[in-house]
Amino acid sequence: MVDNLWILISALLVFIMHLGFSTLEVGLTRQKNTINVLFKNMFIISAGLITYALIGFNTMYPGDSFNNILSIGGPIGFVDASKNLTHAYADYTYYSDFLFQAMFAATGATIVSGAVAERVKLSSFLLFATLLVGLAYPIAGAWKWGGGFLDDMGFYDFAGSSVVHAFGGFAALACAWLLGPRADKYTNGKINTLSGHSMPLVAIGVFLLWFGWYGFNGGSVLSADPAAVSLVFVTTSLSAACGILSAMFISWFMNKKPDYIITANGALAGLVGITAGADVVSIWAACVIGLISGILLVFGSNLIERILKIDDPVGAITVHGICGIWGTVAVGIFSAEHSVLTQLIGTTIISVFAFTFSLLVFGAIKKTLGIRINGKLEQQGLDLLEHGYEAYPDFKTSS
Amino acid sequence: MVDNLWILISALLVFIMHLGFSTLEVGLTRQKNTINVLFKNMFIISAGLITYALIGFNTMYPGDSFNNILSIGGPIGFVDASKNLTHAYADYTYYSDFLFQAMFAATGATIVSGAVAERVKLSSFLLFATLLVGLAYPIAGAWKWGGGFLDDMGFYDFAGSSVVHAFGGFAALACAWLLGPRADKYTNGKINTLSGHSMPLVAIGVFLLWFGWYGFNGGSVLSADPAAVSLVFVTTSLSAACGILSAMFISWFMNKKPDYIITANGALAGLVGITAGADVVSIWAACVIGLISGILLVFGSNLIERILKIDDPVGAITVHGICGIWGTVAVGIFSAEHSVLTQLIGTTIISVFAFTFSLLVFGAIKKTLGIRINGKLEQQGLDLLEHGYEAYPDFKTSS
Amino acid sequence: MVDNLWILISALLVFIMHLGFSTLEVGLTRQKNTINVLFKNMFIISAGLITYALIGFNTMYPGDSFNNILSIGGPIGFVDASKNLTHAYADYTYYSDFLFQAMFAATGATIVSGAVAERVKLSSFLLFATLLVGLAYPIAGAWKWGGGFLDDMGFYDFAGSSVVHAFGGFAALACAWLLGPRADKYTNGKINTLSGHSMPLVAIGVFLLWFGWYGFNGGSVLSADPAAVSLVFVTTSLSAACGILSAMFISWFMNKKPDYIITANGALAGLVGITAGADVVSIWAACVIGLISGILLVFGSNLIERILKIDDPVGAITVHGICGIWGTVAVGIFSAEHSVLTQLIGTTIISVFAFTFSLLVFGAIKKTLGIRINGKLEQQGLDLLEHGYEAYPDFKTSS
Secondary structure (H helix, E strand, O other): OOOHHHHHHHHHHHHHEEEEHHHHHHOOOOOHHHHHHHHHHHHHHHHHHHHHHHHHHHHHOOOOOOOOOOOOOOOOOOHHHHHHHHEEEEEEEEEHHHHHHHHHHHHHHHHHHHOOOOEEEEHHHHHHHHHHHHHHHHOOOOOOOOOOOHHHHOOOOOOHHHHHHHHHHHHHHHHHHHHOOOOOOEOOEEEOOOOOOOOHHHHHHHHHHHHHHHHHHHHHOOOOOOHHHHHHHHHHHHHHHHHHHHHHHHHHHOOOOOOHHHHHHHHHHHHHHHHHOOOOOOOHHHHHHHHHHHHHHHHHHHHHHHOOOOOOOOOHHHHHHHHHHHHHHHHHHHHHOOOOHHHHHHHHHHOOOHHHHHHHHHHHHHHHHHOOOOOOHHHHHHHHHHHOOOOOOOOOOOO | OHHHHHHHHHHHHHHHHHHHHHHHHHHHHHHHHHHHHHHHHHHHHHHHHHHHHHHHHHOOOOOOOOOOOOOOOOOOOOOOOHHHHOOOEEOOOHHHHHHHHHHHHHHHHHHHHOOOOOOHHHHHHHHHHHHHHHHHHHHHHHHHOOOOOOHHHHOOOOOOOOOOOOHHHHHHHHHHHHHOOOOOOOOOOOOOOOOOOOOOHHHHHHHHHHHHHHHHHHHHHHOOOOHHHHHHHHHHHHHHHHHHHHHHHHHHHHHOOOOHHHHHHHHHHHHHHOOOOOOOOOOOHHHHHHHHHHHHHHHHHHHHHOOOOOOOOOOOOHHHHHHHHHHHHHHHHHOOOOOOHHHHHHHHOOOOOOOHHHHHHHHHHHHHHOOEHHHHHHHHHHHHHOOOOOOOOOOOOOO | HHHHHHHHHHHHHHHHHHHHHHHHHHHOOOOOOOOHHHHEEEEHHHHHHHHHHHHHHHHHHOOOOOEEEEEEOOOOOOOHHHHHHEEEOOOOEEEEEHHHHHHHHHHHHHHHHHHHOOOOOOHHHHHHHHHHHHHHHHHHHHHHHHOOHHHHOOOOOOOOOHHHHHHHHHHHHHHHHHOOOOOOOOOOOOOOOOOOOOHHHHHHHHHHHHHHHHHHHHHHOOOHHHHHHHHHHHHHHHHHHHHHHHHHHHHHHOOOOHHHHHHHHHHHHHHHOOOOOOOOOOHHHHHHHHHHHHHHHHHHHHHHHHOOOOOOOOOHHHHHHHHHHHHHHHHHHHHHOHHHHHHHHHHHHHHHHHHHHHHHHHHHHHHHHOOOOOOHHHOHHHHHHHOOOOOOOOOOOOO
16 A cells, blocks of 8 residues: 555656656747747657557556567556456556556657757657657567566666666657757857756756656655665665766866756756666765766767767757666666676667667658758747747846 | 555645646736736635634534534634544544645635736735635535535535536636726727736646646545555546647647647646546546547637637636536546436536625625726736736846 | 655655755846856755765764764764665664755755855855755754754754754854845945845745645654644644735735735745644644744844845845744743743754854855955856856847
8 A cells, every 4th residue: 555655656756757857948948949848748748648558558568478579568457447446566556557657658758859859840749759658668668677588688777777768868869860950059160059048947847857756766666665765765866966066066177167057967967877776776886876977967968069969959868868878887887786788788779779769760750741840930939930929928027 | 544644645735736826827927917926826825724724624524413505614623632633534634634625725716816817906806715715615515525415416526626626617707707807808809818928837837736636636535545546646647638639639720830828728627627537437538538628628718718708817717617517527427326417416506606606705895895906007017016026026138 | 664655755845845945045036146046056955965974964863872962973874784774763764764864954054045145155155055064954953853962951843943944044144144245235324125036936936845844844753643744734834824924914014015025935934933843732823833933024034134234135044043943932832841941042052053153164264265256246147257157048028
């Protein structure tokens, strides 16, 4: 009964992460695209829940008859709803299990949303997001959490540094690459900063994501076991705190100024980093994982933005992709029971799959429906032309 | 012990809905009335808690001696506080019961707040809200949840599609009608859109309301029973998700543009719709209830705004009133154990009562104290003239 | 198992208070210093968690060998991590205990942050905040909660009206006094209102703080005991509601206008006031405590701002310092088992210690590194010059 309650509370904590993703993405992008960003994120939670009920959950958890690679499932509770309701899976119900996993599922598409912001064609993105969350995510998830071949080979990913975050991050990489940078990002060999429009919304986003992460990681214990959940809470907290610290000092040292966006993103880097091993590493290992996550954030962002010249308005590829891989490998380093090599193989397979799936599907959409808005629309902003009104239509300043 | 904890956690989830109502209403109204909106909502939670302690709780739950129609109660725990503290009502305490219900109580007045925004006289609204939440709500609530005549006749309303939402929605209808539209709403036979001032605040509002709704519906199980609470969580989630979907597609089809406000309100419509039967309908029925709620939202808003010419800045009458009735009737349709007719009678009685009470009381206040601010105040905004400062006094734009 | 879960959920409720503090402080200060405020608050949660793990927790809870006055502890779980993990302290784990207390610890520094906003030198504040949260707070906390001399003499402070709030408030007083007022605050004998820049952010802050306070007070029961936690929830709610009411009416009467900031702060005043005795006073005593807290808020703010001429942009000294002392003394008044005199002595010792520590340490930093930004920086704002960009770089108004 306590276990079930904790899974449900965790589900609603993961739910509120979607508000965190929304305000973070809105805060880091330009005002003229605010409604578009909010619209995408509202759609994703809806599509995520519905597709996961229709196909995702039973694809990701196919049961004993699973061939360990691919098995597309049907709707939840299709055969016998009353049985599902009373059936106790572990110490929580079938429906609790479904909802907790469904809230996770939508996260993958949300990560992509940030990377393609301000230039993606809305209908094409909605289509892609639905396929990613409804099909690709549960297929890859089944390999580990559904008892598939990655699970068989001893790969470990507690709450999804790979299954959720690297998956989302590398899907984002493929999409941002296919889409190309925003119009004003790279001009005459210069890299321009296209500033977002509200740092308080960034703060709200980061704090709500961190808040929800206690359900993301804490609920992944799949019970309310005091020792396990409290360890997970502490490793999660300390890794986030250390991610802030290292991101803050490195950016301060490199840019001579204490940068808020990098510092705040340091918390998210630390959270992604600890997600794979929050239950199996010591609290001091969690600190090291967080510190390195913060460092990777700074250098990873430079790699993506300056060397690869891929435009990622919110830094999603670095935070979720790079730190997701790091967190997965770190389990091999800091937990004696897991192998660095296996971890590396597992995270690579998931990342390559997410990247390839996105390249093919988003590429196919590019060829057919198109994925990019036209230049005039991009310049004037999506809100007014695509949605019909602006995000702050009545906002006036006193002066 | 788990039951009690869940009731308390549900109480605090319902509490945070008041922040959701505040930011939603603020986001959808004009900047010049922001402080006024925030002020009303801060007052309501205060007045709601205090009046519910003084009179509301014991009016709504009169106990065995109830005559099934009307019985005004006294303050909580008046006779013997220590007894109340240790007395276990069901599997949770008297105080847990009180607080959970008290958080519900304030909701009725909050719904009205949105419909009368931007033109209501502050002191008159505070008086009316206090009477609505302290008197009318517990009297009507007692008919169902206090074991009164609606309960006796087999009327079913799990978490309040009627008792809370239709009640609030039809009180809002009476008040908005008495008050008349905002000055610039209907001019020369034209219907003007008076745009709100912040879509991110709308997003924060909708997500927080949805978040809190898990306590609103989940806590209404009145225990942490795993099967019941997890079913409620899933029906609630899917109805909200389907409300988004249908509201999105219909408004997109009708207006040729994907409308964010309608889409986001679709979630709330779905949530109101599922509230009456979240524990007794199947998950697929929940999807249908949500889909129809989203449809009703679009057509209901047109009915209120364009045909009845009632000005409701936040769409509260449609979301809470119309979808509240729909959700109550839907229990009769989708649950074999309940009758459509009984449901229709019950929701009509509650809605008519809320409408009539508001008409009489708000009408009496209109005759005596007045309910509407003068035209100059309305044009210049309530914040500066009524409260003494603006909501963004130091806000400057970079350009 | 339920107890442990409740402590962990309480920890995450206290965590989200840091978002509340952030948005409240941001909303009440000027736009040009927004990033600086957000930066300080992001640092504090990081430094608070890390220093509490390294030294704070074992300083505050030294165990049986404590000399009752001073005993500096080492890092948590240093000797034998696996033992700590499985060791059940009361009915929750060592790590749950640590995290709940760690979330409290950062609060002290956050309170100071508000009082020194808009003129403090960033690096000096970060240094001071680290020393305050890592050293001074656990030393003083040990006197009561670690079983030290204040505990021995029968001093009672349930959840920290003194240990957390008066501590933070009087540290804030010393710092604000050393720092001096903002440049434009007192000019030619006139007291100027330096308006903040966003009232919706103030509302978000107050509601989130109240929300988190259910964990702050409710978790301080240190178990999920139904009778105790539900009483604490109700006293906490009613005191906040009554704080709103009295602050609202008094400011309305005095200024002839209903003031939103004072009304909203009334909730916080009531919450600070009830914190010391939430578990030992009756619900009607809680109402009185809240009413008086709201009154003290209005007069206390005038005392600080107009008579002492200390500039406190967010009113932290009054809300946390003055109402913290009041709440502590109120335990002696409203609970027969506690003495007013003992309560007064205890809260005085803690307040004087916080004030003196801050005076000495912040004074020493003033002499060496400096604590105040230069006048040009203050005039132009910290964001652009110190952090490199503004908080709303892309914000434009429609007109």
